[in-house]
Amino acid sequence: MGSPRDVGVVGVITTETIWKEYHDRLYAFIRRRVSDRFAADDILQDVLLKVHTALPSLKEGTKLQGWLYQIARNAVIDHYRSRRPQEPLPDWLAQPASEPAEAARRELTACLRPMIDQLPAPYRDALTLADLENRPQHEVAKTQGLSLSGAKSRVQRGRAMVKGLLAQCCQLEFDHRGTLVDYDPGDRPCGSC
Numbered sequence: 702m703g704s705p706r707d708v709g710v711v712g713v714i715t716t717e718t719i720w721k722e723y724h725d726r727l728y729a730f731i732r733r734r735v736s737d738r739f740a741a742d743d744i745l746q747d748v749l750l751k752v753h754t755a756l757p758s759l760k761e762g763t764k765l766q767g768w769l770y771q772i773a774r775n776a777v778i779d780h781y782r783s784r785r786p787q788e789p790l791p792d793w794l795a796q797p798a799s800e801p802a803e804a805a806r807r808e809l810t811a812c813l814r815p816m817i818d819q820l821p822a823p824y825r826d827a828l829t830l831a832d833l834e835n836r837p838q839h840e841v842a843k844t845q846g847l848s849l850s851g852a853k854s855r856v857q858r859g860r861a862m863v864k865g866l867l868a869q870c871c872q873l874e875f876d877h878r879g880t881l882v883d884y885d886p887g888d889r890p891c892g893s894c
Contacts, residue, residue: 714756714759715756716749716752716753716756716764717754719756719765719769720749722778722831723766723769724745727745727748727770727773728741728745730770730773731745731773731776731777733749733752734777735777735780735783744776744777744780745773746775747776747779748772748773748776750777751767751772751776752769752772755772781857799829802854808840809867809871812867812871813863813867814833814869816867817825817829817832817833817859819866820863821863823845823855824855824858824859824862825846825859826845826851827841827845827855828856828859828860828863830844830845831852831856832860836857838852838853839852841855841856871885872885
């Protein structure tokens with residue numbers, strides 16, 4: 702039989718099994734975040750209801766414990782959101798400001814056009830159509846007289862060239878999902894940046 706921590710055999714896991722194994726831990730998790738005991742009780746009941754409702758749709762291979770704690774975390778967030786608007790969210794719930802990441806993306810976007818302009822004509826034209834004009838790659842293929850796979854390849858090679866140019870002038874910082882969060886331009890100028 703599968704472990705109740707990992708959903709290997711979905712039929713083995715029941716709401717009752719989850720309740721017996723995780724009730725105390727989930728309640729402690731919620732109580733650390735919500736000081737009102739009665740509110741914590743209500744949140745725990747809400748979590749159990751959501752688990753019971755969503756359990757049949759749980760995909761095989763999902764980490765059960767992580768799934769349960771995510772439901773509990775979302776229920777706590779919902780609890781704070783439903784309270785009076787003048788009551789601030791606790792610091793642990795606050796989302797990090799995305800302003801530096803947005804500013805970094807805007808600044809680097811201004812650098813991309815001069816870099817694309819430095820590419821050999823076939824790659825420059827393919828990237829201009831695909832990435833700057835947002836045209837589908839089948840149009841890129843038709844415009845450049847290529848097969849669809851040839852156009853895709855040309856766009857990918859062009860992107861790799863721009864990435865190489867960008868790496869020569871900037872130190873890029875990405876988050877765990879691969880999203881740009883910041884950059885350091887260093888000493889070497891990037892085109893017109």
